[in-house]
Amino acid sequence: MEDSAFPALRIEGHSDERFTAVRDAFEANFRERGELGAAVSVRVGDEVVVDLWGGWADPGRTRPWERDTLVNVWSTTKGPTALCAHLLVDRGLLDLDAPVAAYWPEFAAGGKSAVLVRHLLSHRAGLAGLREPHSAAQLYDWKLTTARLAAMEPWWEPGTQSGYHALTYGFLIGEVIRRITGVLPGEFLQQEITGPLGIDFTIGLPEKESARAAELVHAQDPADGASLMAQLPPVVLAALANPAVGAAEANSSEWRAAEIPAANGHGTARAVCALYGILARRGLCGDRRVLSPEAAERVREGQGACRDLVLGAGFAQDTEVGLGLWLSGGNASYGPNPRALGHDGFGGSCGLADPEADLSLGYVMNRMGPHIADDPRKMALIEAVYSSL
Template sequence: MSEQEHEVRGHCAPRFGAVREAFEANFRDRGELGAAVCVTVGGETVVDLWGGWADAARTRPWQRDTVVNVWSTTKGPVALCAHLLADRGLLDLDAPVAAYWPEFAAAGKETLPVRYLLSHRAGLAGLREPLPLERLYDWDTTVALLAATEPWWEPGTASGYHAMTYGHLVGEVVRRVSGLRPGAFLAREVTGPLGVDFTVGLPEAAAGRAAELVQSPVGDSSEQAGIFSRLSPVAIAALGNPPLDATAANSAGWRAAELPAANGHGTARAVAELYGVFAGRGELRGRRVLSAAAVERAREGQGACLDLVLGAGLGGETEIGLGVWLSGPRGSFGPNPRAFGHDGFGGSSGLADPEAGLSLGYVMNRMGPHIADDPRKTALVNAVYSVL
């Protein structure tokens, strides 16, 4: 690969030169195609870099305003919506979900509290019946199925990653309380007033600057079948129903739908800004978005365990707060165990560290095989903390 092919552009404060070096190494050594990284410290942007290609054919250079699907990195901004409503006294995180969404009381869920949705402890990690991707695009159909379904485990006793269902579960509560789905609520309350380049789904007007996601190399079909056969039924429901890969996110149907667990689109700058609300203890660009108390509530650990969906794949026990993953002893979001954030399938990430006043956004289009802790993201996080 020539230097021109992965030319890195943008701004990097001299003190953070290690981040630029790590970003360049991602192209040179870790197979990066196109990507961007943004870091803010104390509300100041100290790194804002982008490079590579926005398409598999390498015909469109990645630009300053290139947006890309960030998969589960979307979950942090969706959690922000719920915390905004709770901050205003409109949503009680300890109240039953059914108090806001009466149909949800079916199948023994009448007392299940809102906080279990945010912390992936509701037992609703996936639907039991096969769900074609096209039906997932239908909001009303999906939330009706979730309201009617029975939990896979006793709610509250453990976490099990709600990979796709999280967005509809939390999102329907946001809709019942505010009258808006989370994408529209986030736009009205945060991204619109502050000019943050992030949307749930992708407006047609932005399609021309969207990066093409490229599937990571995978093993042969027998190897994949072997891995899948070892998954528990709940893991199969969470991760394989509906079945999808990176190419699904390039389709018009995916981009037009509202999938708040997985189809947020934005720049690295936008991700850093949204997680920067948490890093700034509720403030962004001098504007109070959340109370400091709400930020602390978001990172209250809900109990460490071996996740019932992701299991040992994360290297041991993990702990989720209210809509975000805690860095904890694994250091997924840096050495501060109270830092937090959310990774997206394939590599993207948003990080918030209120103690350091630090936020980071990393987005890319060549999918890695990891659900969390992609080596490219880890290299960038390590580089940031090496100079703090």
Template sequence: MTDLQGHCAAPFEAVRAAFIENFTARGELGAAVCVTVGGEPVVDLWGGWADPGRTREWRRDTLVNVWSTTKGVVALLAQILVEEGLLDLDAPVTHYWPEFGAAGKEAIPVRHLLSHRAGLAAFREPVSVTDLYDWDGVAARLAATEPWWEPGTRSGYHALTYGFLVGEVIRRIVGSSPGDCLRKRVTEPLGIDFAIGLPPTEDGRVAEVVLPPRDPSGERAALFAQASPMARAALANPLLGADTNTGPWRRAELPAVNGHGTARAVAQLYALLAGAPGGPLGPAAVERVRQGQGACVDLVLGAAFGGETELGLGCWLSGRRGSYGPNPRAFGHDGYGGSFGLADPEARLGIGYVMNRMGTRVADDPRKTALIEAVYGAL
């Protein structure tokens, strides 16, 4: 690896050690981690390489695709609209998006979209990556789709569709895309380096993502073997290809999977979900974000988790599994390959971790676990 850069407050030296060990023992290529307490950064470290050829060092402002860590950012947007009185989570989706009521979906409330309980975890026909770049076309497909299960009864991870479902409600309310809403309401006013739909002017500082090897542990194969036809359709989606490193992918708005940012930005955004001072969410909104929507074995990822999990309104709850540290009411979101964002209101904590060499674990990558354990050990 290149020399480690950034700063780390003295009580958090174990985080620096865990970050270095991710390179020396866990195959890291390039990465960054940021920890904020009370909205202030106590750890902000980066190192390694932004490309597999090791010709570009990872820098303070290196951006990378964080995959599903983006979902927590979309949840933040929705909660801001609730705070502004523009969105009612218990209103039917059709109040904002009338066409959505087709195929028996007229009664589905907005909260089911945020908690992956709408029954729309997969498209019913194959879609290509190019299809995903057509926002109106995807929204029309989802509006016409019949739910795969009775909405509200179980969660089933909406890996790709989540961003279009919640994003279309946001678009109908504000009159512009989720990426534009994020820029105008959050990232520009607060100086946060994160985008959904990256302009070409930023390509020079984007890290090249290295896709994981073909399931050497057999975890994905086992997941598919145990999955229902619906879950297989949800998991066998186009985001598993190398398109993340292309201009069209970066330019598109895929709010479930293609946010680009720094670890600092991820930590700042998840700190806002935890109620950081000066942020858009007050205490009541923070409680709303982590309001459990019902524990169950997830219909898509159940085999990967090996038991019950629970979603709040846009993020996974740490719960008894401790996926986001020892506070069961902490919450966050992992991204495909290893990135994550974490929010802990009690500890006034936000954590962001991003990297470009993707791991093979479906959730709880060992690099993530090591960093979280080190952070909580320092508190």
């Protein structure tokens, strides 16, 4: 493909003939929506019907985006982290209705003895962000971050409402996983899911893979960004800006070496599609069963629709979180099926699973838009996928 604005742009990979609309939308993202480098992968059943990549892995446009280019996908990481928890539920090692303190005794401090495991998965634990200042360097310290979460008091009565746990989600679920298995969630994911299935996705990024990593480019901050931030409620600031992290942090070796199971997963679109495809295929990946059908269905067990206490203003309608992922609902965030589910990553990336359509999608990119969810590039791709079915 050639374009006057992007004369050297090439789109590579393949798309089935009936999914030409997806290729068209992917190309339009470069022409019309500021895409720099990106990839999209779609599966229907166990067949990969779209696998496209193109653009550039760096802002200087010196490294083409390749078939195996990895990129930090921010909160799209929460899907694989939730899979780890549900694998433990499936094995009878984790009870969703048990108090978190049954696995993590220190967590009972601060009036949290009645907080349930399902509250962690559904962003209802009231721990959307730390109350005390927490730097990026401190975020990289697993023991410090989890100790502070265990000691704090909730922002709201746990279980009553959801409020997006942007960074804390991974430490909360991850520490429960660690207490049960003895390993951090990144290692558990590799041992139990991505390693055996050959899925190119890691929490954090091994140094040996750094040459494959795309460089993130942050969205331009609005001129009045500082004044807007000052007007946000304390819980929103705690969730989204304590610490404030963006492309510069995510491109650093310190971020890549850390364990941040809510936000520093690295993978290809193909890998994201395969991981979310486990839910779309009701627990299967190829001919291998990862989760029981009951466990896969449980992930989208709605925990009550409400105006999210952190992200509420960003959606036209109330949203509903299942046990680890968001439901498409009335906002059609993951297509027209309100019971489809998925997760977005800060700046644009997305994983989607629709069990009724036997459909999964992974979309990754490196030029971050200003959206935490429902980036126009992602929405254009989803619309094109469903128009092709």
